Amino acid sequence: MTSLASLSAETAIVGVGQTPFTRGTDLTTLGLHLEAAHEAIADAGLEPADIDGVMPNELAGTVAEDFILELGLPNLAFSSTIRTGGASFVSAIQSAALAVAAGIATNVLLVAGRRGYSAQRVSKTSEGAIPPHPVMRQIDEFERPFGNTVAAQWFAQAARRHMHEYGTTSEDFGHIAVAVRGHANLNPRALMHEKTMTLEQHQASPFISDPLRLFDCSLETDGATAIVITSAERARDARKPGLPILGVGEGHGDPPTSITQKRDLTRIEGLERAAARAYAMAGLGPDAIDCAQIYDGFTWIVLASLEACGFCGPGEGGGFVRDGRIALGGALPVNTSGGLLSEGHCSGANLVSEAVRQLRREVEPARQVADCERVLVTGEGDFHEGAALILGAPE
Amino acid sequence: MTSLASLSAETAIVGVGQTPFTRGTDLTTLGLHLEAAHEAIADAGLEPADIDGVMPNELAGTVAEDFILELGLPNLAFSSTIRTGGASFVSAIQSAALAVAAGIATNVLLVAGRRGYSAQRVSKTSEGAIPPHPVMRQIDEFERPFGNTVAAQWFAQAARRHMHEYGTTSEDFGHIAVAVRGHANLNPRALMHEKTMTLEQHQASPFISDPLRLFDCSLETDGATAIVITSAERARDARKPGLPILGVGEGHGDPPTSITQKRDLTRIEGLERAAARAYAMAGLGPDAIDCAQIYDGFTWIVLASLEACGFCGPGEGGGFVRDGRIALGGALPVNTSGGLLSEGHCSGANLVSEAVRQLRREVEPARQVADCERVLVTGEGDFHEGAALILGAPE
DSSP states (O other), X not given: OOOGGGGTTSEEEEEEEEOOOBSOOSSOHHHHHHHHHHHHHHHTTOOGGGOOEEEOOGGGTOOHHHHIIIIIOTTOOEEOBOOSGGGHHHHHHHHHHHHHHTTSOSSEEEEEEEXXXXXXXXXXXXXXXXXXXXXXXHIIIIIGGGTOOSHHHHHHHHHHHHHHHHOOOHHHHHHHHHHHHHHHTTOTTSTTTTOOOOHHHHHHSOEEETTEEGGGBOOOOEEEEEEEEEEHHHHTXXXXXXXXXXXXXXXXXXXXXXXXGOSOTTOXXXXXXXXXXXXXXXXXXXXXXXXXXXXXXXXXHHHHHHHHTTSSOTTOHHHHTSTTTTSTTSSSOBOTTOIIIIIOOSTTHHHHHHHHHHHHTOSOGGGOOTTXXXXXXXXXXXXXXXXXXXXXXXX | OOOGGGGTTSEEEEEEEEOOOBSOOSSOHHHHXXXXXXXXXXXXXXXXXXXXXXXXXXXXXXXXXXXXXXXXXXXXXXXXXXXXXXXXXXXXXXXXXXXXXXXXXXXXEEEEEEETTTTOOTTTOOTTSSTTOHHHHHIIIIIGGGTOOSHHHHHHHHHHHHHHHHOOOHHHHHHHHHHHHHHHTTOTTSTTTTOOOOHHHHHHSOEEETXXXXXXXXXXXXXXXXXXXXXXXXXXXXXXXXXXXXXXEEEOOSSOOXXXXXXXXXXXXXXXXXXXXXXXXXXXXXXXOSEEEOOOSBHHHHHHHHHHTTSSOTTOHHHHTSTTTTSTXXXXXXXXXXXXXXXXXXXXXXXXXXXXXXXXXXXOGXXXXXXXXXXXXXXXXXXXXXEEEEEEOOO
16 A cells, blocks of 8 residues: 655755735736746746646636746646645645656646735625635525625634634734734735734734734735745755655545534634644654744634644644744744735745745745744635645755 | 656546436536436445545536535545646546555545536537636637637638648548447447438538538537546455556647647647657557547547547548448447447546446447457547546456
């Protein structure tokens, strides 16, 4: 029997590219993708024609043929698309690693990002966002008519339930927002680089959907991120050291319902399963993780994800994030770039590029996690779906 | 270095399911998919809860969560979607095989099919069919305004060019239609089971788009097909013998343009590349194939696919299909179920189920290919994209 572990460290990330995160752009979504893709390919020391696998991102509406046409890819042998919302980019790494490990493709390009400010503003409406998903059908039929319309409302209910069950407070969410903002203040790429935030300011920020305040919500930005995955063997000769994919996993909730119909609103079951699979592949547990890049569409998602990934027990997230534990210098620095809350919202892909830069020692010195050897990255989609990646230091 | 060959015979198809093909249905598209899925899972001797990977078909608009919700899949660890039109189902087999071979998933369910008669009639319009594809953008902008609207028109231009370049005739296309119809006449599942066709009838059938006649076009039917893929090792203990996936490959044309802008209208470049990859993985060539299930959206596609798969040289397809060579009893029986032309159009998935049944010796005796040990199945999408599968007899 083949074991999950056989995929561990067989493949590596060798290139990253990222557009600036802005509020407003003259580029199309595909234009943003191409800018990030060119940068990632060059970062890997490759030419576009070396790319023979592409995983486009569904949320952006691009397809493999866009990249064949625009980049010039004469030899594409692998393409597929993951359809799990904010978990898609990390799940796509699993598929890309499979294709590379088996020799189906040599260099796989993954791209995500959207015009989250100029076109697809999640604060405005979710209508038609993920058309065929049963979750959206449930929302469209039973919830939208009563005004339960946008993501902030949905996650507010999960946050409130967590508060009710476990005594979690708005200040706990605030600790996450403040820690992540502090990281953004050290990151010139971050949209919120210049804007500091105190816990008092978080607490004074208006409710978007009680109990979620303005500063509990991620940014709406335009931008894209790309990475290139190749084999661990080829990565040794790459322009920059490759980062081995030690573990990766995908998980889904069952049943996949809208958030109001979940059996337990306080949990992200898909991420629990994904993290368990990634740990099993890597042969590691939460203790081995030096730094975590957690999908942070809302602060509550970070809190629930820390629980789902076993950094603390169910309901203990509120206590875990206090006392600077998740800030740089703490026991588990989280979202060291500023994440989706304060760097930019790139469908989660910028969490992966930050993991790469931390492991390469390419970030600003004040932002570098000391002795950073293993980074966990998570994705979360549609309330239930999860994905987890454990990336290692160069071999 | 991992070689392509390492994936050969590591995985197997262990279950197939198929709804009847009809003109009209009371079921939704998802309902058709579930009927086929239940049959495939039972055919594999499994319960729905044993399925931990799902690959839905984009053309049908279903997503993995539909199957989690409707079948009850508590443990899904792998899902992805291929977006290459009629090549998607065979390409999806590649991704499923990768996931199973690496131990990411144990049993992967693949489903395709649509309400091709009751809802998505390709003879009516292609508008919005594959929205984000650059090919469709090109058609929408430059060709649709001039009336170049439906698939029959597009492929008519390819067929006409083949005739111009190589002296191929409408009768050559007719030999394909007649051979495949003859197979349907032996297959009670085929929509055209009762309707015979002579070459004279083919030649007398009206032009849909010159030179393609009515009988050069595939059927518009409602229906779905599903398969289950597991490891070769587990397949040995399955309810029925597993069919090893000896080779599988995906290929794309470059550049991916609409058919009128292709560099060479007479070739399906993506399929040439896909077939070469599948042969390389299997360590076999065209000579080793006992029977071929060729994507037959139009008769011309069969002719060009036989060339792309190396059964004859470029331009030699017209000569190849004469003299009964592709009929049962000939050197290379093609589309022994009646295919999309005469059994039903199920986004190509029924070509895979027919390959399984031939190798299992489950077809009617008159339709059984003698000594059938290896079957080639192809997919074709969007003029350029191709996929090829080589399935072997039970080990």
